[in-house]
Every structure is written in structure tokens, then in C-alpha cells.
Amino acid sequence: MxxxxxxxxxxxxxxxxxxxxxxxxxxxxxxxxxxxxxxxxxxxxxxxxxxxxxxxxxxxxxxxxxxxxxxxxxxxxxxxxxxxxxxxxxxxxxxxxxxxxxxxxxxxxxxxxxxxxxxxxxxxxxxxxxxxxxxxxxxxxxxxxxxxxxxxxxxxxxxxxxxxxxxxxxxxxxxxxxxxxxxxxxxxxxxxxxxxxxxxxxxxxxxxxxxxxxxxxxxxxxxxxxxxxxxxxxxxxxxxxxxxxxxxxxxxxxxxxxxxxxxxxxxxxxxxxxxxxxxxxxxxxGPELTFVLREALYALDLIASDLVPDYGDRPLMREMERLMRASPGYWSSHASGDAATDFVMRHYSLSDRIRYYWTHDAAKHAVDRLVAALKGRDVPLPLLWQHMPAAADLAGRPLDPEEVLVRRVTETLAAYHAACTP
Incomplete structure (x- = not known):
């Protein structure tokens, strides 16, 4: 080409x-x-x-x-x-x-x-x-x-x-x-x-x-x-x-x-x-790419919570919630005033307000801990079906979380590439 x-x-x-x-x-x-x-x-x-x-x-x-x-x-x-x-x-x-x-x-x-x-x-x-x-x-x-x-x-x-x-x-x-x-x-x-x-x-x-x-x-x-x-x-x-x-x-x-x-x-x-x-x-x-990245990170956070002893209950998501509530400047203008609605918006908004927080040291540490917890592990097929069904083909082999993240972003990029190269 x-x-x-x-x-x-x-x-x-x-x-x-x-x-x-x-x-x-x-x-x-x-x-x-x-x-x-x-x-x-x-x-x-x-x-x-x-x-x-x-x-x-x-x-x-x-x-x-x-x-x-x-x-x-x-x-x-x-x-x-x-x-x-x-x-x-x-x-x-x-x-x-x-x-x-x-x-x-x-x-x-x-x-x-x-x-x-x-x-x-x-x-x-x-x-x-x-x-x-x-x-x-x-x-x-x-x-x-x-x-x-x-x-x-x-x-x-x-x-x-x-x-x-x-x-x-x-x-x-x-x-x-x-x-x-x-x-x-x-x-x-x-x-x-x-x-x-x-x-x-x-x-x-x-x-x-x-x-x-x-x-x-x-x-x-x-x-x-x-x-x-x-x-x-x-x-x-x-x-x-x-x-x-x-x-x-x-x-x-x-x-x-x-x-x-x-x-x-x-x-x-x-x-x-x-x-x-x-x-x-x-x-x-832009936001779609970091939205699907967050989607994959949260899926891995759930997998690690279910699979890895002592990992905890969704510590990555909880750390991101703490960071966003401590520094609300990047999402407060989108807030509705309803606590439940605003929680969903902070984490799952299509505008992806969470993208501003991944550069924090605490967020980087939480991601590194997640990657370390799952790297090289064999994730059972049913657990992949539950939390990340598109990655079910990864069952039965050592998991590389970083490759999973890149793959998820690439799926969106591939759709753009196909549209741009008819």
C-alpha cells in the first residue's frame, strides 16, 4: 500500500x-x-x-x-x-x-x-x-x-x-x-x-x-x-x-x-x-480510543479480582474513583447532581472524562499492579467469557495484559482504517 x-x-x-x-x-x-x-x-x-x-x-x-x-x-x-x-x-x-x-x-x-x-x-x-x-x-x-x-x-x-x-x-x-x-x-x-x-x-x-x-x-x-x-x-x-x-x-x-x-x-x-x-x-x-482502553482495563480489573488471591475487589476502579473525587475539575462541568448518575458518568461517559487521570502516579501504580497480577497467568475460558468475551481466544495460554490493551484499541483503529481505505 x-x-x-x-x-x-x-x-x-x-x-x-x-x-x-x-x-x-x-x-x-x-x-x-x-x-x-x-x-x-x-x-x-x-x-x-x-x-x-x-x-x-x-x-x-x-x-x-x-x-x-x-x-x-x-x-x-x-x-x-x-x-x-x-x-x-x-x-x-x-x-x-x-x-x-x-x-x-x-x-x-x-x-x-x-x-x-x-x-x-x-x-x-x-x-x-x-x-x-x-x-x-x-x-x-x-x-x-x-x-x-x-x-x-x-x-x-x-x-x-x-x-x-x-x-x-x-x-x-x-x-x-x-x-x-x-x-x-x-x-x-x-x-x-x-x-x-x-x-x-x-x-x-x-x-x-x-x-x-x-x-x-x-x-x-x-x-x-x-x-x-x-x-x-x-x-x-x-x-x-x-x-x-x-x-x-x-x-x-x-x-x-x-x-x-x-x-x-x-x-x-x-x-x-x-x-x-x-x-x-x-x-x-480520541475519547473512543481511551474509552475502549478503560473498558479493557476495567475488565482485567474484574478478572484479577476473581482470579488472584489478595488482589482485592476492583482496586483499579476504586483508585480511579478516589482520584476523580479528589480532583473533580475534569468532570464537574458534566455533573448532574445525582450521585448514581455522576458515578456512571465519571467512569463510563462517552466523553471519557477519566482519561485526564491516567497520568497521575497513583493511577499508574494501580495499572502496574494490575498488569503484574495477571501477567503470565492462565485465565480460565469461563472467566474470559464473563468479563472479556472478545478475548476468549486467549484462554489456555499465559496472559500478557499489555498486549490485551493494545489489541482492544487496535480494534477501533482497524474500523477507522477500513473506512479510510475503501
Whole structure:
């Protein structure tokens, strides 16, 4: 299989053979390993993106700078036999979002430093996202302000790129879903208005030209739009091609662009395939990957509780509950006030609020203890049927819990791969 480059996506769509790229938006080492192993096995491009909240010049919630994240990805890639030419690193939602509680100029200065750090670390795909208001501003900004701020960030990326030999590919757009999914139940999501999508491109094209960055605009490969898909804590809005038909026609007038679809988690292979067919060539996925990872960890926690003397009663789950209750900042905005409902949301929300807590030392220790308790054990078939039926083929041989975790994440990645390579 020929590996896809970012510049290939629009060409393939124009040629009537649309293909896509899965954008893996996660900093979890197990998810990264699964993506890189899958890429090595399939010979496909591995697009891995770090969001501004996860990774930035001040560390983000993972504690990693862009250089740290790039080093982690390439270290795991070396272990998995995934060559550097197969990997594209991207920065997602790069803009003032992490500092939006500050005045705009202060937040934009932080955003500039962040973009510079990403490009200096070798990130080639840059999502310019200045769509959110800062202190004293409306929550969402108009196209003109968004475009001016995006161009300001692109100027930084261009200057740093000249010194590193990187010519970034850019994603633009003002109708950007919130990172990580919605915080409430959803009934429907209307696709982006085609008139608004055309205006967004036009405003950005003018702003780049006015700043003397027309060459950089020539490397804008994608536009973030809302195709009508989303997920909340408890439900998923699937893609309905008929509702996006007018939006899709926008690409007929913009032959150099494709659409980038955010929040495609939990769609499944058939809707994902329809998205790729319609020109949504970059499919962002993040919470689903850590959701299925948590699913596998909790299944192993149950198996160890039933099988291993002195392991205890679900100590991993109990430690995660303790951590989340001690530091509620990452889930409290999703809380309902009902104790039982909020417990389910903390652990099982499709928005996967628990993903913010795996970097805690106590969480890492609990996972390490679980892996040690089960590593090399023969798990009886009935116990696998009870807690992890999809892994029933592992009965009768020594268990490798880490391989089980990678396999579960790979199942989701395989569905994306199938949708992107029809």
C-alpha cells in the first residue's frame, strides 16, 4: 500500500477515489503504541495529533511539551518497527483555548509560543483554532477576528518552519466542536451552513493575503466543519449523508481542500466510510480510543479480582474513583447532581472524562499492579467469557495484559482504517 501524504487527500477526492486519514488524538502511551503497531502492520500513514490542552510549551495536563511528545512517539515507533517516514505529527486546536480566561493579547502570546514549540519539534500539520473568545469576549468569535488571529499564529509557524525546514500544512475553520465531545445529551446536530463554510474560506484567504502569507494559504489543506456528528456523555449522533449534501458541494468550488471532521468517535465503520466518501478525509478520534482502553482495563480489573488471591475487589476502579473525587475539575462541568448518575458518568461517559487521570502516579501504580497480577497467568475460558468475551481466544495460554490493551484499541483503529481505505 502506498502511504498517503496530507497533500494527496484533495487530489484523490477530485479524482473520484476518495481516501482518508485517521487522526489519532491521544497522548496515552498504549494508544500511541496501538496506532504505531497498526501502522507498521498495514504499511499505512500514522497521523498522531496532540491537543493544546494535552501538550503545550508549558506541559499541558500530560506534563509534556511538544518536543517531549514527539520523542515519546518516535521512541515507541522504534520499538514497533514503524519508520519515521510513516509518521505525521499534528497539533490540534492550537490557539488561545488553554488561556482563554485571560485577556486576548495575553492568551495569544501564549498561543504563539505554543505554536512555535510545536513546529520546532517537527509537527507538520497545524490546526489553527482561534475561534474561542478570551476574557471579556463572546464565547465564539466571528470569522474576521478568528481569521486575523489564525493568520497571526500561522506567521509564527512560518517563521519557525523556515529555520527547521518544515513547511506546515494548515487546517482552518471557525465552526469547531469543543475538544472531547459535548457535555450534555444531544438530539441532533445540524451540519455547517454551506454559505458559512464558503465565507470562512474566503475570509481566511483574504487575511492570509493581507498578511503577505498567500504561499502559506496554499498549504491550507482542510477546513473544519460540522458534518452533523457528535457525541455526549451518553449518546451518539450518527452521520446522515443526506443532511450534509449541500455542505459537501462546497468542496466542488475548493479543489485544494478537504473537510476535517472532529468528534467522529463511536460512529462505527459504515458512517465513517460515508464521511470519507463525501470528502471528510481527516477523521479525528480520541475519547473512543481511551474509552475502549478503560473498558479493557476495567475488565482485567474484574478478572484479577476473581482470579488472584489478595488482589482485592476492583482496586483499579476504586483508585480511579478516589482520584476523580479528589480532583473533580475534569468532570464537574458534566455533573448532574445525582450521585448514581455522576458515578456512571465519571467512569463510563462517552466523553471519557477519566482519561485526564491516567497520568497521575497513583493511577499508574494501580495499572502496574494490575498488569503484574495477571501477567503470565492462565485465565480460565469461563472467566474470559464473563468479563472479556472478545478475548476468549486467549484462554489456555499465559496472559500478557499489555498486549490485551493494545489489541482492544487496535480494534477501533482497524474500523477507522477500513473506512479510510475503501
Amino acid at each position: 502506498t502511504r498517503l501524504a496530507l497533500d494527496d487527500l484533495a487530489k484523490l477526492r477530485r479524482g473520484g477515489t476518495p481516501r482518508g486519514l485517521t487522526s489519532v488524538c491521544s497522548a496515552h502511551p498504549v494508544v500511541l503504541r496501538a496506532a504505531l503497531r497498526h501502522g507498521a502492520a498495514t504499511g499505512s500513514t500514522v497521523l498522531i495529533e496532540a491537543t493544546c490542552n494535552q501538550v503545550n510549551h508549558r506541559g499541558g495536563y500530560t506534563g509534556m511539551t511538544p518536543a517531549d511528545f514527539a520523542a515519546l512517539v518516535h521512541s515507541i515507533a522504534d520499538e514497533e518497527g514503524c519508520t519515521p517516514d510513516a509518521i505525521i505529527l499534528g497539533g490540534d486546536h492550537l490557539g488561545p483555548n488553554p488561556w482563554r480566561d485571560r485577556p486576548a493579547e495575553e492568551a495569544m502570546e501564549e498561543a504563539e509560543a505554543m505554536v512555535a514549540a510545536f513546529v520546532a519539534a517537527g509537527f507538520r500539520k497545524i490546526h489553527l483554532d482561534a475561534s474561542m473568545g478570551c476574557a471579556g469576549e463572546p464565547p465564539a468569535l466571528d470569522d474576521a477576528i478568528t481569521a486575523r488571529r489564525a493568520v497571526r499564529l500561522a506567521g509564527v509557524a512560518e517563521r519557525v518552519g523556515q529555520g527547521t525546514g518544515i513547511h506546515p500544512r494548515y487546517i482552518i475553520g471557525t465552526e469547531v466542536p469543543p475538544p472531547g465531545g459535548a457535555d450534555h445529551a444531544l438530539d441532533s446536530i445540524p451540519p455547517t451552513d454551506p454559505v458559512a463554510a464558503r465565507e470562512t474560506v474566503a475570509v481566511h484567504r483574504r487575511a492570509f493575503a493581507e498578511a503577505g502569507l498567500s504561499d502559506a494559504f496554499g498549504r491550507v489543506i482542510g477546513l473544519v466543519v460540522q458534518p452533523g456528528v457528535e457525541f455526549g456523555n451518553h449518546n451518539v449522533i450518527p452521520y446522515a449523508p443526506e443532511k450534509a449534501r449541500d455542505l459537501v458541494r462546497v468542496l466542488d468550488d475548493e479543489p485544494a481542500l478537504v473537510f476535517e471532521a472532529h468528534s467522529t468517535d463511536y460512529q462505527g465503520e459504515t458512517p465513517l466510510s460515508a464521511l470519507v466518501h463525501d470528502g471528510f478525509a481527516i477523521l479525528k478520534v
